[in-house]
Amino acid sequence: MTSVETTSANTKEKPATPRERARAQTIADIIRLGREHLALHGAAALSLRAVARDLGVVSSAVYRYVENRDELLTLLLIDGYNQLGDEVDAAVDAVPEDDFAGQFTALAKAVRAWAIREPASYSLLFGSPVPGYQAPGERTTVPGTRVIVRLVGIFDAAYRAGALNAEVSPAVVIPEKLAKDLAAIRTELNLAAPDASLARGVLLWTSLFGAVSFEVFGQYGPDTFTARDELFEHQLCVLLGVIGLQG
Amino acid sequence: MTSVETTSANTKEKPATPRERARAQTIADIIRLGREHLALHGAAALSLRAVARDLGVVSSAVYRYVENRDELLTLLLIDGYNQLGDEVDAAVDAVPEDDFAGQFTALAKAVRAWAIREPASYSLLFGSPVPGYQAPGERTTVPGTRVIVRLVGIFDAAYRAGALNAEVSPAVVIPEKLAKDLAAIRTELNLAAPDASLARGVLLWTSLFGAVSFEVFGQYGPDTFTARDELFEHQLCVLLGVIGLQG
DNA sequence: TGTACATCAGTGAACGCGCGTTCACTGATGTAC
DNA sequence: TGTACATCAGTGAACGCGCGTTCACTGATGTAC
Numbered sequence: 001m002t003s004v005e006t007t008s009a010n011t012k013e014k015p016a017t018p019r020e021r022a023r024a025q026t027i028a029d030i031i032r033l034g035r036e037h038l039a040l041h042g043a044a045a046l047s048l049r050a051v052a053r054d055l056g057v058v059s060s061a062v063y064r065y066v067e068n069r070d071e072l073l074t075l076l077l078i079d080g081y082n083q084l085g086d087e088v089d090a091a092v093d094a095v096p097e098d099d100f101a102g103q104f105t106a107l108a109k110a111v112r113a114w115a116i117r118e119p120a121s122y123s124l125l126f127g128s129p130v131p132g133y134q135a136p137g138e139r140t141t142v143p144g145t146r147v148i149v150r151l152v153g154i155f156d157a158a159y160r161a162g163a164l165n166a167e168v169s170p171a172v173v174i175p176e177k178l179a180k181d182l183a184a185i186r187t188e189l190n191l192a193a194p195d196a197s198l199a200r201g202v203l204l205w206t207s208l209f210g211a212v213s214f215e216v217f218g219q220y221g222p223d224t225f226t227a228r229d230e231l232f233e234h235q236l237c238v239l240l241g242v243i244g245l246q247g
Numbered sequence: 248m249t250s251v252e253t254t255s256a257n258t259k260e261k262p263a264t265p266r267e268r269a270r271a272q273t274i275a276d277i278i279r280l281g282r283e284h285l286a287l288h289g290a291a292a293l294s295l296r297a298v299a300r301d302l303g304v305v306s307s308a309v310y311r312y313v314e315n316r317d318e319l320l321t322l323l324l325i326d327g328y329n330q331l332g333d334e335v336d337a338a339v340d341a342v343p344e345d346d347f348a349g350q351f352t353a354l355a356k357a358v359r360a361w362a363i364r365e366p367a368s369y370s371l372l373f374g375s376p377v378p379g380y381q382a383p384g385e386r387t388t389v390p391g392t393r394v395i396v397r398l399v400g401i402f403d404a405a406y407r408a409g410a411l412n413a414e415v416s417p418a419v420v421i422p423e424k425l426a427k428d429l430a431a432i433r434t435e436l437n438l439a440a441p442d443a444s445l446a447r448g449v450l451l452w453t454s455l456f457g458a459v460s461f462e463v464f465g466q467y468g469p470d471t472f473t474a475r476d477e478l479f480e481h482q483l484c485v486l487l488g489v490i491g492l493q494g
Numbered sequence: 495t496g497t498a499c500a501t502c503a504g505t506g507a508a509c510g511c512g513c514g515t516t517c518a519c520t521g522a523t524g525t526a527c
Numbered sequence: 528t529g530t531a532c533a534t535c536a537g538t539g540a541a542c543g544c545g546c547g548t549t550c551a552c553t554g555a556t557g558t559a560c
Contacts, residue, residue, distance in 0.1 A: 210457015
């Protein structure tokens with residue numbers, strides 16, 4: 001269920017000894033409790049002592065499993081990215097391969113559903129940075145880019161299939177500096193879509209998370225929008241139009 | 248310079264006695280130091296004791312000016328909203344009244360410039376909620392809605408002037424529940440634009456802050472985009488197309 | 495103008511709290527012969 | 528299979544820290560007569 005198992009299965013293939021299984025279980029418990037704590041008090045207030053209390057163990061015992069507070073944050077970050085990534089993958093995989101608009105919609109809805117269900121994890125991943133904490137890039141980059149990689153994957157497949165109408169609005173000039181960035185992305189992810197399409201993909205990406213963040217972070221206020229599902233779906237429709245995909 | 252003066256000028260008209268001026272100055276200092284602290288350690292770590300230290304005063308002395316920690320947060324919130332609102336207003340006012348695309352661009356650029364200059368304040372206003380803190384709506388709603396009110400103002404003026412091409416893409420059906428929300432907004436803000444245009448306005452709003460948040464919160468990573476100004480301007484262009492305004 | 499009193503700013507000590515982290519330790523679980 | 532040793536999980540006390548908040552207080556600044 002949690003992605004810890006996946007991660008540990010990747011590093012160590014064998015089911016291992018009872019002691020090792022107990023250890024893996026404890027680490028999973030620590031992450032689970034950490035996530036609960038995150039949900040209740042936020043990332044900045046995450047404390048090893050509180051996790052130890054919930055675990056029913058003396059505070060220093062946690063140091064057998066986690067080097068320090070920052071590492072617990074890192075574990076939660078990675079676990080969150082993988083949870084989100086798993087749900088997004090499952091949602092997209094359930095849509096026919098040639099239904100690009102459907103895949104995009106599924107991805108977007110999966111992101112939103114997860115964000116609303118796990119607002120604290122969403123905040124940790126996509127909200128304001130945690131003061132004094134710097135994520136270790138070598139461990140977080142891969143899980144942290146799963147959603148955007150998947151998104152551009154759909155995007156590029158649609159382009160290759162000729163389903164992307166890039167000329168949907170008058171061509172906008174892309175400055176050379178921006179074109180260089182886009183070229184680097186194209187090379188790294190092995191894409192075919194031209195600059196104008198890629199740039200629209202970035203807009204899609206930021207807009208999607210902008211809409212979700214407004215909802216999760218309470219920017220809409222309590223009463224302004226009661227029809228939030230409908231609002232979100234409508235925004236998706238318009239965004240699909242922006243990249244020239246028929247919903 | 249800060250908007251405290253504006254606020255206090257609104258409640259008390261007179262320049263007042265020396266003692267009162269000294270008091271106002273001290274409150275302004277507290278807010279300034281609070282903002283610096285915010286920038287260095289984040290909202291969750293904001294402490295009255297630290298502000299007192301920077302103010303060169305014993306910790307209990309701050310309670311002469313601020314009821315408790317939460318009220319300091321509220322002051323910072325209101326001050327931030329007003330700072331942003333002032334800059335946005337100034338930027339928009341500098342554009343000719345009939346140049347709606349220019350006004351929108353000016354608003355967007357002002358938001359982004361302020362956010363990049365004051366990332367901590369931006370985080371407090373638009374990032375993850377501060378755990379354990381609930382903003383008092385009766386004091387924050389008015390300053391907190393200045394930007395969006397200004398945005399829909401531009402938007403509606405463009406519509407009334409016939410500059411908004413609402414039929415830019417095939418009409419999307421707006422569900423009844425969402426239409427009700429939009430109708431309430433239309434009444435409250437005295438707008439003329441139809442549902443489809445208003446809904447696009449909301450998308451514009453969330454997309455704008457989505458783009459800014461990604462940049463401020465470091466979601467782009469350190470290297471992916473070096474041409475951030477160009478990327479943002481390009482996104483504005485596309486968004487202008489979405490609402491049917493010629494940039 | 496001068497005195498008596500009220501208001502206010504700031505002091506310093508104290509309260510109880512929770513935090514991260516270290517360290518020497520006790521037992522239980524595993525491993526090697 | 529049985530014993531001797533190594534590894535590991537968890538204990539409990541302690542360290543130094545910063546926090547929010549209260550309270551009785553000292554002086555300085557203002558106000559009323």
